[in-house]
Amino acid sequence: MSAIVILLLGLAGMALGYFIYSKFIAERIFQLDPNFRTPAHEFEDGIDYVPTNRFILWGHHFTSVAGAAPIVGPAIAVIWGWLPAFLWVIFGTIFFAGVHDAGAIWASVRNRARSIGAVTGDVIGPRARSLFMIVIFLVLLMVNAVFAVVISNLLIANPSAVVPAWGAIIVALIIGQLIYRRRANLLTVSIIGVAALYGLILIGPQVPIVLPETFLGLPQNALWIVILFTYAAIASLLPVWVLLQPRDYINGLQLFIGLGIVYAAILIGNPTVVAPAINPEVPAGTPSMLPLLFVTIACGAISGFHGLVSSGTTSKQINNEQDVRFVGYFGAIGEGSLALAAILATTAGFATLAEWQAVYHAFGEGSVNAFVQGGAAIVANGVGLPESIAVTLLTVMAVLFAGTTMDTGIRLQRYIMQEWGTIYNVPTLKSIPIATLVAVGSCVALAFGAGGLDGSGGLLIWPLFGTTNQLLAGLTLLVITVIIVRMARPMWFTLLPLAFLLTMTTLALLIQLVNFYNNGQWFLLFLDVVILVAAIMVLLECVGVLRKHLRENAATRTAE
Amino acid sequence: MTNGDHHDRDNPHDENRRDTLRAWLDQARSVAEELYFARYRSTIARARRDQDDLFMLLVFSEMMGVPNPATYYTLELQPLLLERFHEWHTRMGMDHSPLDHFRCC
Known part of the structure; x- marks a missing residue:
């Protein structure tokens, strides 16, 4: 099967989704009103509430939601063959993610641009709101732990990326200083920054760095994980303009350039997809596709994390309510196209089926490194870059994504810790260093607790991360559905995705529960039970609140 | 040429x-x-606002009973910061100035 055909089919599907389905949702269900005074205008303060051009806002929204997750998920899920992953990404983007992301922005815009957690409190109740906080905390905890393991694996597999990946931090630091202290022209600075980053990528293969096998009794993986968390803790304490802001900016540029290179290489080289459409001989120990596919690929098909971005920052900057469709739905399409690139890289980037099977010899293997290896082969073939440089390029891309998410994730976790310190009156937890230490400590514990000291099994928590992320998406969809029901509009377009998600998530949790029990993985078992309890509570909230509103609607109709 | x-x-x-x-x-x-x-506009603006608040409180510190060795110099800044003071107490959820002997609005 030609990769171009799959690529074009995927893009065409998503384009149809945008032009037809999103139009229907925007006009009939959300009924976006160009005359509605958005919070950006109503509360305009030049700080939080700023009416922003929709293209700029889309750029921010997209780069905030796109990270390493839409690469990791599909890169693991292609073990069942490329077709299931492809279908879930495309249909997920069209019917789930687009509606969810645009819906979260819309719900927030209609509720004074408050965060979806706060809207949950208003629309459903305080219990659902607490549930929301717990699920958010779990998502952050897992995302930080998983990404540390992902980065450490990547840096060990591709030592040529160590210098550019860490060098990017120095480039970002210099850019931040140039902009704020010297007020340099941003266009010039961007060009210098990107040139410096790509210069580092070019010299990377000449100066590979490998950590000692063991150091102070810690194996290589563990050492990288400790270094990464030390870095993330320091980075999260720095003012945002020093590191996070320039780093995000360079990452955004790199995202567009990298995605462009991969897509161009596929179009020029037209590689063949060697992986089977549906893998007839999945390796032993691979869980069943039916529920697990839908939690393995979260970002790229639907992800609750997007709702946080949508309602936290994006909604405060919406200039016209009709922009919700472009920013939210098209943002989801951007993410879907990243996941599509990941699917193609991991299935068409290998010379033969045997080579592909050798990489995907067990569940959780392959992963991002398969994306890097496969993508590099495609880029080397299509654009003519030397393979060592292509490998470095893609590794740096993945590491930068995961790294920035970790910076932000640890920062957010610290905020939650401090908030808990205030709510439950624990003064020590309110202090910034201690809150950071607790946040980082819990992530380190999870990274090592899940997979042992070598961190090799860290990716085992990936599907658990997926389930938590889907639960969050479920909660957001529930809020949107309730708002729609209150307005007496058709609820099926959000209720069906919600029902599907909750069913798959609960099933996946139950199946994993049995597996963890059989393998004696008690730590993961404990996590699974916690998430399962949260899932059941979400389910009960759904049934309860929907029944109440449907009954009220029926009562008003009879009264009329 | x-x-x-x-x-x-x-x-x-x-x-x-x-x-x-x-x-x-x-x-x-x-x-x-x-x-x-x-x-990052909001994050940075908020950090800046916090710093400005701190500075304003230093300027008005004598009024709140906090001794300030630089009062002689900061006194002439007070009229300049009146607008900020008003903005600050409304932002903090107080309709009027919290200081009995210092009416603002």
Whole structure:
């Protein structure tokens, strides 16, 4: 099967989704009103509430939601063959993610641009709101732990990326200083920054760095994980303009350039997809596709994390309510196209089926490194870059994504810790260093607790991360559905995705529960039970609140 | 300088092209600036507001019973900060000045 055909089919599907389905949702269900005074205008303060051009806002929204997750998920899920992953990404983007992301922005815009957690409190109740906080905390905890393991694996597999990946931090630091202290022209600075980053990528293969096998009794993986968390803790304490802001900016540029290179290489080289459409001989120990596919690929098909971005920052900057469709739905399409690139890289980037099977010899293997290896082969073939440089390029891309998410994730976790310190009156937890230490400590514990000291099994928590992320998406969809029901509009377009998600998530949790029990993985078992309890509570909230509103609607109709 | 160069410089087409290029570069710069700053505008503005609040409280500290060795110098800043003081107490959820002997509005 030609990769171009799959690529074009995927893009065409998503384009149809945008032009037809999103139009229907925007006009009939959300009924976006160009005359509605958005919070950006109503509360305009030049700080939080700023009416922003929709293209700029889309750029921010997209780069905030796109990270390493839409690469990791599909890169693991292609073990069942490329077709299931492809279908879930495309249909997920069209019917789930687009509606969810645009819906979260819309719900927030209609509720004074408050965060979806706060809207949950208003629309459903305080219990659902607490549930929301717990699920958010779990998502952050897992995302930080998983990404540390992902980065450490990547840096060990591709030592040529160590210098550019860490060098990017120095480039970002210099850019931040140039902009704020010297007020340099941003266009010039961007060009210098990107040139410096790509210069580092070019010299990377000449100066590979490998950590000692063991150091102070810690194996290589563990050492990288400790270094990464030390870095993330320091980075999260720095003012945002020093590191996070320039780093995000360079990452955004790199995202567009990298995605462009991969897509161009596929179009020029037209590689063949060697992986089977549906893998007839999945390796032993691979869980069943039916529920697990839908939690393995979260970002790229639907992800609750997007709702946080949508309602936290994006909604405060919406200039016209009709922009919700472009920013939210098209943002989801951007993410879907990243996941599509990941699917193609991991299935068409290998010379033969045997080579592909050798990489995907067990569940959780392959992963991002398969994306890097496969993508590099495609880029080397299509654009003519030397393979060592292509490998470095893609590794740096993945590491930068995961790294920035970790910076932000640890920062957010610290905020939650401090908030808990205030709510439950624990003064020590309110202090910034201690809150950071607790946040980082819990992530380190999870990274090592899940997979042992070598961190090799860290990716085992990936599907658990997926389930938590889907639960969050479920909660957001529930809020949107309730708002729609209150307005007496058709609820099926959000209720069906919600029902599907909750069913798959609960099933996946139950199946994993049995597996963890059989393998004696008690730590993961404990996590699974916690998430399962949260899932059941979400389910009960759904049934309860929907029944109440449907009954009220029926009562008003009879009264009329 | 040759005649040709002179001719080129006066050519209205070239002028136009230069203007278009300049306009395009300006636009690219403003897009880049928006992309750089918009996402963190609120975080940075808030950090700045916190610092300004601290400074204002230092200026008004004597009124709240906190001894300030620099009062002699900060006294003349007080009228300048009155607007900020009003903005601060309304932001803190107090309709009027919290200080009995210092009426603001």
